[in-house]
Amino acid sequence: MTDPKTSLQNFNIKEFQNDLLTWYYANKRDLPWRRTNDPYKVWVSEIMLQQTKVDTVIPYFYNFIEQFPTVYDLANAEEQEVLKAWEGLGYYSRARNLQHAVREVVERYDGKVPSKPKELEGLKGIGSYTKGAILSIAFNQPEPAVDGNVMRVFSRVLNIDDDIAQAKTKKLFETLTREVISHEDPSSFNQAIMDLGATICTPKSPTCLLCPVQEHCRAFDLGVEQQLPIKSKAKKNKTQSYAVLLIENEQGEIGIEQRPEEGLLANLWQYPMVPLEENSIEKIEEWIYSNHGFTIKLGKKQGELKHVFSHLTWNLDIYTALLIEDNIKNKNIKFVPKQELINYPFPVSHLRMKQYI
DNA sequence: AACGCGGGGAC
DNA sequence: GTCCCAGCGTT
Numbered sequence: 001m002t003d004p005k006t007s008l009q010n011f012n013i014k015e016f017q018n019d020l021l022t023w024y025y026a027n028k029r030d031l032p033w034r035r036t037n038d039p040y041k042v043w044v045s046e047i048m049l050q051q052t053k054v055d056t057v058i059p060y061f062y063n064f065i066e067q068f069p070t071v072y073d074l075a076n077a078e079e080q081e082v083l084k085a086w087e088g089l090g091y092y093s094r095a096r097n098l099q100h101a102v103r104e105v106v107e108r109y110d111g112k113v114p115s116k117p118k119e120l121e122g123l124k125g126i127g128s129y130t131k132g133a134i135l136s137i138a139f140n141q142p143e144p145a146v147d148g149n150v151m152r153v154f155s156r157v158l159n160i161d162d163d164i165a166q167a168k169t170k171k172l173f174e175t176l177t178r179e180v181i182s183h184e185d186p187s188s189f190n191q192a193i194m195d196l197g198a199t200i201c202t203p204k205s206p207t208c209l210l211c212p213v214q215e216h217c218r219a220f221d222l223g224v225e226q227q228l229p230i231k232s233k234a235k236k237n238k239t240q241s242y243a244v245l246l247i248e249n250e251q252g253e254i255g256i257e258q259r260p261e262e263g264l265l266a267n268l269w270q271y272p273m274v275p276l277e278e279n280s281i282e283k284i285e286e287w288i289y290s291n292h293g294f295t296i297k298l299g300k301k302q303g304e305l306k307h308v309f310s311h312l313t314w315n316l317d318i319y320t321a322l323l324i325e326d327n328i329k330n331k332n333i334k335f336v337p338k339q340e341l342i343n344y345p346f347p348v349s350h351l352r353m354k355q356y357i
Numbered sequence: 358a359a360c361g362c363g364g365g366g367a368c
Numbered sequence: 369g370t371c372c373c374a375g376c377g378t379t
Contacts, residue, residue, distance in 0.1 A: 049374040056365065056373090090363025093377080127376045147374045167358065194374055203372065204368075234371090235360095264362070309363055310372095348364065 001168070004175045007158045016157075016216045017182045017189065023212030024192035029054075029199075032061050034191075039113035039138035040071050040102075046133045047098050047125060051091065054198065060089050071113070074099055075106045083267060083345035092266060092345075097125030115139045128174065133190065142186040144177035146170055149197025150190075154180075155229035156201060159218035165232045237308075241276040241315045243284050244305075246356055247296055249323040253335035254357060256344060264309075269344040271353060272333065276317070284319075292333055295324040302356040307349035318353055 028034070031054065033045035044064060048057045064085050068074040074082070079099060086095035101123035105113055113134070114120055120131045132145030144150075151164045151173050158176065162169040182189040200211050208220050219225040247255035256269045274287050281298075288296050299320035307314040323335070336344075338357055 046374065051362090051373055051375055052364080053366070053373050088364075090365085091375085093362070094375090097376080125376065129375060133374065145374075148372075149374065191374090198374085231372090266362095307364095309361095311361060311363095 002160050002162050002172060004172060004179070007160060007176060008179055011158065011180075012216065013180050016180065016213055019212050019216065020192050020196070021182060021185060021188055024188055024195060027195070028188075028191070029195055032058060032065075037138060039115075039134060041065060042138040043113060043126075043130075043134055044098070046130045046137075047094050048089065050094060050130070052089065056089070060086070071102045071105055071111050075103045079267065080345065084343070087345045088348055088351070092268060094125060096267070100124045101126065113138070115141070117143065128170070132174075136181075136186045136190045140185075140187050142178075142181050142183045144174045144181060145190045146173045146177060147194065149194045149201075150177065152203065152229050153193050153197045153201045156206075156219035156225050157213060157217045159222065159224070159228070161228065161230050163232050164229045165234075237310070237312045239313045239315060241317070242273040243276055243281070243317045243319055244270075244350070244353065245272045245274065245284070245288070245296070245298075245319055245321045246302070246353065247272065247321045247323050247335075249335050251335075251337075253337050254341060255323065255333055255335050256341070257333045265347045267345075268347050270346060270350045273316075296321040297324055305349060305352060314349060316349065318356060320356065 033041055036042070045057070045061055048060055048064070067081075067085055068077060077099070079096060082095050082099050083092060086092055089095075104123060105111060109119070114123075115135065115138075117131060117135060120126050120134060126134070129145055129147050132143040135141040135143040136145055148164075151170065154160065154173055154176055155162075155164065160172070162172060164170070196211070196213070200207050204226075206225055208214055208217070208225060211217065211220070214220055217225070219228050245255070249255070255272055257272050259265050259268050259270060261267050272288070272292070274284050285296055285298055288294065299322065302318045302320060305314075305316040305318060307316065341354075341357070
């Protein structure tokens, strides 16, 4: 475990800050959430940006702020509307936690986003990074906001070889950032590190020749920037196979089911899925009857679809089917007109099945 | 500390 | 194919 005191010996903090900030003021990216100081909008952007690239977030951010311009609009919205606005962005618990937290801000803090670390920390979906990001960016407090960029940049600049996949390493970088962060402009300092990590100090092939803090970088000096940061491997994922049924009733409506309120793709809607591990194709109709209480006639296979999550892979066989007897007992399944499907939040894998409807 | 949780883009 | 992205909540 690296000792933070030792790491900062002979490191010129003041010159590092000056070189970094001078570069940032001249080169900072023009991003939608940088055109406001509204803590709510900063908050929304930070939640969307968790594990998600800037280019992916931008259109979602515009749409979300247009639809929910204030904490009150979001607090008063239906959860399904919020999930629909989040559709395709992934990690859907972010959206539900954000709305939950915003409702708490309305009730407990008179609609004002809190500016105290302890208060922010208590809000659903706000962890150590997002807390620091809001405090520094929206309230200009010298708090660390340590994400993957910060760990990569500082592991190189200070030549730190601790495993960034481990929790204690993040705490090390928070301690280091507290020492190095600018107290004159903490907002710009944190965002400058992130811009640097996103555009120059990239994971592979960093463009050190253009780096504003190259002369402060110990990894560059030693020629080991490509070997840092150290990150232990993630374990490989598992595969699950399902039949997905596009069930049509006599009125031409399509059957959809809502997923459980916890776990993968919580509360989103999908076309009914039948696990295929032990169920041969012949048993699909029987499985539907015993699990959902209605009878179907299985139609032709329409195609296959492979969908890769970060931790598992779905192999989906897509079938059409006809509803024969509709005494449905499962409240999570309902039949809706085709033109109303667009009102429901679907996972991307099921959005792709629209072509077979 | 380890794991579940989406989806996309770069290579 | 692999990696990783402005991470967090739960166990």
